[in-house]
Structures are given as C-alpha cells and as structure tokens.
Amino acid sequence: MREISDFFVPWLKGQKMYVSSHIDLAWQHPELHRLMSNENPNPPSDKVIEAILKYGKMANRYADQGFAVRGKLAEMNGLPGIENVMLGTGSSEIYDMILRSFLQPGDEVIQHTPCFGIYKLRTAVAGGKIVSVPMTYKWGDDHFRFEPEAILKAITPKTKVIIVANPNNPTGNFMDPAAFVKIAETGIPFIVDEAYIEFAGVKEKSQVGLVKKYKNVIVTRTLSKAYGLAGLRFGYALGDKDVIMQIAATLIPWNQSTIAMWAGLAALEDVAGLKTRVDFNNAELDRIKKEVSKIPGIKPFDSRGNYMLFDSKVPGKTGAGMIELAQSKGMILRGQPPMYGSDGWFRLTIGTKDENDMFIAAVKGYFTK
Ligand SMILES: Cc1ncc(COP(=O)(O)O)c(C=O)c1O
Incomplete structure (x- = not known):
C-alpha cells in the first residue's frame, strides 16, 4: 500500500x-x-454589538452575497458597485484567494521585507516561491527606506504577484505614491495592503484611485485594526470588477458570516x-x-x-x-x-x-x- x-x-x-x-x-x-x-x-461600539446580537438571533440563516456591505464599501471608495468588492474572513483570506488565483507551483511572489508574515505562508501553500526584497536601513536612519527599484529588478518571468503594505508592518511608514504607479505599470498583479490605512486617513493616503486605471492593482483592507474587529474576521478587496469577480471564483461559499457582514456594516457606518x-x-x-x-x-x-x-x-x-x-x-x-x-x-x-x-x-x- x-x-x-x-x-x-x-x-x-x-x-x-x-x-x-x-x-x-x-x-x-x-x-x-x-x-x-x-x-x-x-x-466594539454599541452599534456593532447591536448588529452582532440582531444577526446572532438569525444565525440559523445563510448570508446573502453581502449586497449591503459590499455596496457600502464601493460607495465609500468611489467605485461603481458590488462587483468591485470581494469579502473575506479577514484580509488574510483575501491574500489566499488572490494568490490561488494567480499562482501555479514554482511561480514567484515578491514581498518587501520586513513585512507581515502571512504573505509567505499563503504563497507556500499555493505552491509559490516567495522572493523577499529588503527595505534598507542602518542605525541612525530616521526610517526604513522602501526600494521600489529593487522590487522592479526582482521581477522575473515567473513573478505573478507583488505585495506591498502601506503603511508597512512592522516599519510603520508609507511608500512614495509615484512608486506605486511604477510598480502598477508592470501589469503584474499588485496587492496594496492597506490594513492600517484608516489611522493615516483613507482620503489622504489610500492608493485605491489606482484600481480605476490599472486592472492589475488590488487594494486589500480589514476591519481588524482601526475598526477594532479582529475577532470578527472581516477583510475585503477592492479592484476592477472583472478581476475581482474572477478572483471571487475561489471564494469559499458563505465564507463571511451573516454576523460579520452586518456588524461590519454597522462599524463602517459608525463614523x-x-x-x-x-x-x-x-x-x-x-x-x-x-x-x-x-x-x-x-x-x-x-x-x-x-x-x-x-x-x-x-x-x-x-x-x-x-x-x-x-x-x-x-x-x-x-x-x-x-x-x-x-x-x-x-x-x-x-x-x-x-x-x-x-x-x-x-x-x-x-x-x-
Ligand atoms: C500588514 C497586515 N496586513 C494584514 C493583516 C491581517 O489582518 P486580518 O487577516 O485580520 O484582516 C495584518 C495583521 O496583523 C497586517 O499586519
């Protein structure tokens, strides 16, 4: 045997x-x-708790595809509609869906280190190889430096996804907006991880405007951080509708719970x-x-x-x-x-x-x- x-x-x-x-x-x-x-x-705020209780009482029912909250997210981000928005159980699941959509075994994903550890793990499970491009820093420097040119240099025919977090975790700083354009111009699927963007201001710092111009740019966000709902597991991706809907084919049916969707909506409305x-x-x-x-x-x-x-x-x-x-x-x-x-x-x-x-x-x- x-x-x-x-x-x-x-x-x-x-x-x-x-x-x-x-x-x-x-x-x-x-x-x-x-x-x-x-x-x-x-x-969580009282409004969020109220939604958790209300939909907790209806937990015998399956969720819909998230019309209300996806609509809200599209509207908040100036995107046409729900097909520009995909929901996940945290943004960690969103990376998994994106990576499974683009990687075949042996394909490469570029990350800018030091960074969030989950990109590497989900790349490995999809059969991909992580390519780490280090930021630069030496004692006495005010901050770590993003190295977009080094990211571009690391691209090979096998590169299927590039991921940059903005601000980056753990370094806390932001990449220059012009560098996002440069990477977007490669046409390679480019995840801009905006897990912490609300702390600096979405209007001021988000790169979501790029998704209207570049089909390969996907912005990911989460309610785990500024919204304070890490245990609820609510993440989302924003992008071109054809791209988002293709990636959504990997989505496990009913991945996000009814409670998370409605509590998430309550949090988004609680300005x-x-x-x-x-x-x-x-x-x-x-x-x-x-x-x-x-x-x-x-x-x-x-x-x-x-x-x-x-x-x-x-x-x-x-x-x-x-x-x-x-x-x-x-x-x-x-x-x-x-x-x-x-x-x-x-x-x-x-x-x-x-x-x-x-x-x-x-x-x-x-x-x-
Ligand atoms: C840069 C970055 N992205 C994404 C996440 C994941 O958040 P979640 O899966 O809870 O949405 C984290 C969590 O620490 C993070 O640091």
Whole structure:
C-alpha cells in the first residue's frame, strides 16, 4: 500500500498549520496585557454589538452575497458597485484567494521585507516561491527606506504577484505614491495592503484611485485594526470588477458570516466610532514616541499604524531581553529577529493608556539600569 504522504501535493510537505503562540498565550492568560498583535484595545461600539446580537438571533440563516456591505464599501471608495468588492474572513483570506488565483507551483511572489508574515505562508501553500526584497536601513536612519527599484529588478518571468503594505508592518511608514504607479505599470498583479490605512486617513493616503486605471492593482483592507474587529474576521478587496469577480471564483461559499457582514456594516457606518479609535491611537503613538525618545540608545520609528517598532543600541541590552522583561511584568510584546546588524528590535501594539504607561516604564527600567 502507498504511504498517505505520497498523496499530498509536494509543495505542502513541511508546511504547518499557522499557530500564533503569543495570541494563544494571551487567551490562556487573560491577565497578560496584549501588546503584540496589532489589535485595537477598545471593544466594539454599541452599534456593532447591536448588529452582532440582531444577526446572532438569525444565525440559523445563510448570508446573502453581502449586497449591503459590499455596496457600502464601493460607495465609500468611489467605485461603481458590488462587483468591485470581494469579502473575506479577514484580509488574510483575501491574500489566499488572490494568490490561488494567480499562482501555479514554482511561480514567484515578491514581498518587501520586513513585512507581515502571512504573505509567505499563503504563497507556500499555493505552491509559490516567495522572493523577499529588503527595505534598507542602518542605525541612525530616521526610517526604513522602501526600494521600489529593487522590487522592479526582482521581477522575473515567473513573478505573478507583488505585495506591498502601506503603511508597512512592522516599519510603520508609507511608500512614495509615484512608486506605486511604477510598480502598477508592470501589469503584474499588485496587492496594496492597506490594513492600517484608516489611522493615516483613507482620503489622504489610500492608493485605491489606482484600481480605476490599472486592472492589475488590488487594494486589500480589514476591519481588524482601526475598526477594532479582529475577532470578527472581516477583510475585503477592492479592484476592477472583472478581476475581482474572477478572483471571487475561489471564494469559499458563505465564507463571511451573516454576523460579520452586518456588524461590519454597522462599524463602517459608525463614523464617530472610527474617529474616536483613530484619534486615541494617534495621540498615544505621539505620546509614546516622545517619551521613549528621551531614553538614550532607543530608536522609535514613526508609525501611522497601531504599532511602533523600536531599534536599540545599549551595551548589554537586546530586544529579546526587553521582551522577556516586559513579559515578567505582565506584558506581551512582539519581537523581531536580528536584522540590519542589530539585535535590539522590539515592537509595541498600542494598548490602553495604562498599558502604554506600563510599557514606557518598562522600557525606561530595562534600558537605563
Ligand atoms: C500588514 C497586515 N496586513 C494584514 C493583516 C491581517 O489582518 P486580518 O487577516 O485580520 O484582516 C495584518 C495583521 O496583523 C497586517 O499586519
């Protein structure tokens, strides 16, 4: 008899279920402060809770294709209609659908590193090969630099998708708008990941205008961050209608639940609720940056996400040491493996005011003792 392992598609070998050990830890220890997964510290608004309860009572029914919320998203983004909008259970599922639509085994996906880890994992499951083009940075620089020319240089006949997050996670900064046009001009499917765009302002910073001109540009967004609904699992893609509807052939029927659709719509309509969350986040980012900048040897990076990356250069201290100390004080932070010749990296997700104060005190304590 043949081994069951012989039946798996070869590119699945060695791939594992994705487990977020830090999120698992946080659920197992609710007393710990969750300053690690770019969640929103504020719970859903009453309007969203109302929708959750209302559609929870109708959970015996299948959802429609999301007419109302897709219509709302099209309208908000100046696009013609629902065929320009595809829903997913978080934007993580959206990348999966896009990658499955374009990749055959051996095809390449370009990402700009350091970046969100899921692009690589979903590329691998689709049989693709990730090509990582590094941003540039050295100690003393104000920010990481996007390298669009290096992205263009990395293109080969096998390149089927290019992904850039704007702002990028974990670096927190934005690529120059002209660089998006340059990459769009290649005609290669180009995912612009705008998971955090609301913190800087959709009007001010979104590249969604490009989808009207370039069929290959797909903008992805999520309600997990500024809208604060990570557990609800609501992501979406915006693009040309023919492209979106072709990708939607990969969509698992009824992927997004009725509850997520209607609670998502309630969140999108709650303009004041979004503003409160964005204003809180941005004020805390500024406050934390100001406080941490006072500590010699610590470099906080400007961010308009709900996270902040830090590099440090203090003798005998490391980013891993900082994370360990924070955990001993009840805070889960996020690490970053050594890169750019530094082992001083750590990342904070903006928490409540009290949590951010705890973080600032812990950083001061660790690096100044
Ligand atoms: C850059 C980026 N994109 C997308 C996501 C995924 O969000 P979700 O799958 O919850 O929509 C994240 C989450 O941390 C992220 O950092």
